[in-house]
Amino acid sequence: xxxxxxxxxxxxxxxxxxxxxxxxxxxxxxxxxxxxxxxxxxxxxxxxxxxxxxxxxxxxxxxxxxxxxxxxxxxxxxxxxxxxxxxxxxxxxxxxxxxxxxxxxxxxxxxxxxxxxxxxxxxxxxxxxxxxxxxxxxxxxxxxxxxxxxxxxxxxxxxxxxxxxxxxxxxxxxxxxxxxxxxxxxxxxxxxxxxxxxxxxxxxxxxxxxxxxxxxxxxxxxxxxxxxxxxxxxxxxxxxxxxxxxxxxxxxxxxxxxxxxxxxxxxxxxxxxxxxxxxxxxxxxxxxxxxxxxxxxxxxxxxxxxxxxxxxxxxxxxxxxxxxxxxxxxxxxxxxxxxxxxxxxxxxxxxxxxxxxxxxxxxxxxxxxxxxxxxxxxxxxxxxxxxxxxxxxxxxxxxxxx
Amino acid sequence: xxxxxxxxxxxxxxxxxxxxxxxxxxxxxxxxxxxxxxxxxxxxxxxxxxxxxxxxxxxxxxxxxxxxxxxxxxxxxxxxxxxxxxxxxxxxxxxxxxxxxxxxxxxxxxxxxxxxxxxxxxxxxxxxxxxxxxxxxxxxxxxxxxxxxxxxxxxxxxxxxxxxxxxxxxxxxxxxxxxxxxxxxxxxxxxxxxxxxxxxxxxxxxxxxxxxxxxxxxxxxxxxxxxxxxxxxxxxxxxxxxxxxxxxxxxxxxxxxxxxxxxxxxxxxxxxxxxxxxxxxxxxxxxxxxxxxxxxxxxxxxxxxxxxxxxxxxxxxxxxxxxxxxxxxxxxxxxxxxxxxxxxxxxxxxxxxxxxxxxxxxxxxxxxxxxxxxxxxxxxxxxxxxxxxxxxxxxxxxxxxxxxxxxxxxxxxxxxxxxxxxxxxxxxxxxxxxxxxxxxxxxxxxxxxxxxxxxxxxxxxxxxxxxxxxxxxxxxxxxxxxxxxxxxxxxxxxxxxxxxxxx
Numbered sequence: 001x002x003x004x005x006x007x008x009x010x011x012x013x014x015x016x017x018x019x020x021x022x023x024x025x026x027x028x029x030x031x032x033x034x035x036x037x038x039x040x041x042x043x044x045x046x047x048x049x050x051x052x053x054x055x056x057x058x059x060x061x062x063x064x065x066x067x068x069x070x071x072x073x074x075x076x077x078x079x080x081x082x083x084x085x086x087x088x089x090x091x092x093x094x095x096x097x098x099x100x101x102x103x104x105x106x107x108x109x110x111x112x113x114x115x116x117x118x119x120x121x122x123x124x125x126x127x128x129x130x131x132x133x134x135x136x137x138x139x140x141x142x143x144x145x146x147x148x149x150x151x152x153x154x155x156x157x158x159x160x161x162x163x164x165x166x167x168x169x170x171x172x173x174x175x176x177x178x179x180x181x182x183x184x185x186x187x188x189x190x191x192x193x194x195x196x197x198x199x200x201x202x203x204x205x206x207x208x209x210x211x212x213x214x215x216x217x218x219x220x221x222x223x224x225x226x227x228x229x230x231x232x233x234x235x236x237x238x239x240x241x242x243x244x245x246x247x248x249x250x251x252x253x254x255x256x257x258x259x260x261x262x263x264x265x266x267x268x269x270x271x272x273x274x275x276x277x278x279x280x281x282x283x284x285x286x287x288x289x290x291x292x293x294x295x296x297x298x299x300x301x302x303x304x305x306x307x308x309x310x311x312x313x314x315x316x317x318x319x320x321x322x323x324x325x326x327x328x329x330x331x332x333x334x335x336x337x338x339x340x341x342x343x344x345x346x347x348x349x350x351x352x353x354x355x356x357x358x359x360x361x362x363x364x365x366x367x368x369x370x371x372x373x374x375x376x377x378x379x380x381x382x383x384x385x386x387x388x389x390x391x392x393x394x395x396x397x398x399x400x401x402x
Numbered sequence: 403x404x405x406x407x408x409x410x411x412x413x414x415x416x417x418x419x420x421x422x423x424x425x426x427x428x429x430x431x432x433x434x435x436x437x438x439x440x441x442x443x444x445x446x447x448x449x450x451x452x453x454x455x456x457x458x459x460x461x462x463x464x465x466x467x468x469x470x471x472x473x474x475x476x477x478x479x480x481x482x483x484x485x486x487x488x489x490x491x492x493x494x495x496x497x498x499x500x501x502x503x504x505x506x507x508x509x510x511x512x513x514x515x516x517x518x519x520x521x522x523x524x525x526x527x528x529x530x531x532x533x534x535x536x537x538x539x540x541x542x543x544x545x546x547x548x549x550x551x552x553x554x555x556x557x558x559x560x561x562x563x564x565x566x567x568x569x570x571x572x573x574x575x576x577x578x579x580x581x582x583x584x585x586x587x588x589x590x591x592x593x594x595x596x597x598x599x600x601x602x603x604x605x606x607x608x609x610x611x612x613x614x615x616x617x618x619x620x621x622x623x624x625x626x627x628x629x630x631x632x633x634x635x636x637x638x639x640x641x642x643x644x645x646x647x648x649x650x651x652x653x654x655x656x657x658x659x660x661x662x663x664x665x666x667x668x669x670x671x672x673x674x675x676x677x678x679x680x681x682x683x684x685x686x687x688x689x690x691x692x693x694x695x696x697x698x699x700x701x702x703x704x705x706x707x708x709x710x711x712x713x714x715x716x717x718x719x720x721x722x723x724x725x726x727x728x729x730x731x732x733x734x735x736x737x738x739x740x741x742x743x744x745x746x747x748x749x750x751x752x753x754x755x756x757x758x759x760x761x762x763x764x765x766x767x768x769x770x771x772x773x774x775x776x777x778x779x780x781x782x783x784x785x786x787x788x789x790x791x792x793x794x795x796x797x798x799x800x801x802x803x804x805x806x807x808x809x810x811x812x813x814x815x816x817x818x819x820x821x822x823x824x825x826x827x828x829x830x831x832x833x834x835x836x837x838x839x840x841x842x843x844x845x846x847x848x849x850x851x852x853x854x855x856x857x858x859x860x861x862x863x864x865x866x867x868x869x870x871x872x873x874x875x876x877x878x879x880x881x882x883x884x885x886x887x888x889x890x891x892x893x894x895x896x897x898x899x900x901x902x903x904x905x
Contacts, residue, residue: 011509078513167615168614168615168616207460207463207464208456208457208460208461208464209453209454209456209457209460235461236460236461236464236465237464237465237468238461238465249617250471250472250475250617251468254467254468254471255464255468295460295464297463297464297467347478348478
């Protein structure tokens, strides 16, 4: 397997694309390139970027997304463009696909469509994992995943990242070949002789007494403990609904709702997208009626601990599958999907996360990543049979080797 | 015991007893059950209570954490703003070019100050309009829109500059003439700060910074930070202007110096050329003069010796005068030739170590007769043992003979001539002083010029070539020495010269 990464922090999108592609190509020691994974900060996410990349990379298949910042071995870049080129050995198969106009099609149908496209021409192979990037402002991301899983199989490993922008929640983009689009999704399915290890953690801890969601539908929670949902925040934070609305972004990041999942080590987190006047709350991801929930609290320290745990988990999962130890000398690479919430919380300490990942995976393992508005990854407890869920506030580390 | 009744009674009694016992048992059981459920209830209450207590504590924790986070965030923002300001200030203070000043305000600096859009508009007095000098976060056409908006309301903004105070979207008063919403709309921001740029002289204007981030509210602290920044910018503009003025003046001065140096060089070359022409001329004329002079002298001598026949006394007398004047002319021509030779560097100086005392003694001896005839005292005052000097013996003797000859000539009877010599700064200084008539100040300058003779009684009576001092000067300068005069009328003169020590 050949892997190379090119990074540019040029201000001009076309120049950045040119430079990142040139650097990636010059680090690649083979002519055959199978795939390019591209992450870009929002200020470089323009049609010209993808056009330039595609022509510079001789029309190698491209998938990727925009983010509030991008991540590479070199650190966190608020303005930057990262290109990872991959050349897989024989025995590894790959298919890329996309879907657009999700709103018009409904998330569920769009998910199904992407699933079908990914599977076409892939039916007889040993499927390993699917990785997808999708619009970060999609309202019901959970349904999209649901539709996708209907096609790929509920327990088929699926990891994904929701694209993000500069924390303004205006427009996010996904990339496919030479195209860039909102309200869509692009992804890949990998199969054959390839192994992966996934670690996903957030580091938030439960606080206060458990409560029960008594009325909810989709991603809207109406009542908690038979009272309007917002009361839980009014109570804990001693603020009225207006004040809460004003400070929602901060509150949502610092004190998300945690859903208890039996057998899982960590609670599944949900950020609050908006508070409605009737006291209901729109969450970033679905929540089921009857769920036991708690208020969550996190610190920089717990956040960084989670990074380390996720890295370790990914590494253990990857190496656990490879029989002889000598094989560890093979080339690995990793993708990092990191929540923008963590970026908001860690701020300048974000580079520490990169250091932790670098130390965990080894300095010779190249990785690129992006900050997301949601991460998709399987739950690990046996009872969930590896079904992928929509996560908030996590760092997901997806390590590959083969 | 066989009696069935008794048996029945016993049985009945037993049954009763059993019944009673059973009831009692049940009662006891019930008693215990009630007790247990009470205990459970108690425990449950306790648990609920501690859960509520825990929740209460959780509230406290969350609220404290929230405040802490908020404070931390504000602190972080302020610190990063201050750092950015400090870096910017340093960068601005080293900028001496006006065009460079606004280039130092970069997008990343601005971001650290908490803004992503910025504009600098300066008022151009001559053109009577605002011109954009910096634009960050705006496309070209957006810049045009901003420009025409400001133009349409330029009086308001000129007034803002005049008031010398920053304004911000948060602290803008309702009655302000600047419409906050309109401005926000045109500049495409949610909150902003406008701060005037006020250099002491030159173009005044304002810096606009803004952000479209809805979560950020501009604070008084931001306003202060931006005011500091614009003060720095104003200072930088002022510095640049001062530097520009100084620089221009210096450039002009340098140019003038260069021009003048060039002129002087040309003039010097011309002088050199002239001087050479003069020397050449003198040299050739002198040579040309010598031949006929020799003939004149020769013929006069033949006639005087009366080899061609006896001459009457008046003729002899005239012939003797011709002879005398011819001698003077020869002397003059020789002097001129010597000067020309030394000037042109053709004279060969035999530079050797010379004992100055020797030269002084010898020349003093030569001049002594003249001194005695005129009753003038000649004193030599040589300080200690003088080290050797470098020079040509013959030429140095000429210097002494000329200077001492002059001294005797201009010193009246009973006067005094003193020869002093001493070592000073790696050279020997010789002073020849007399108690003569002195030299008028206006004549001092021209004294060393050829054919210059001071207009006084002595010179009118005694003949001279007017070449002696010029020759002396040339000889001394050829020895890398200096010569100068100090004199006061009626009291006497001192001729001083220096000669380098033998290395």
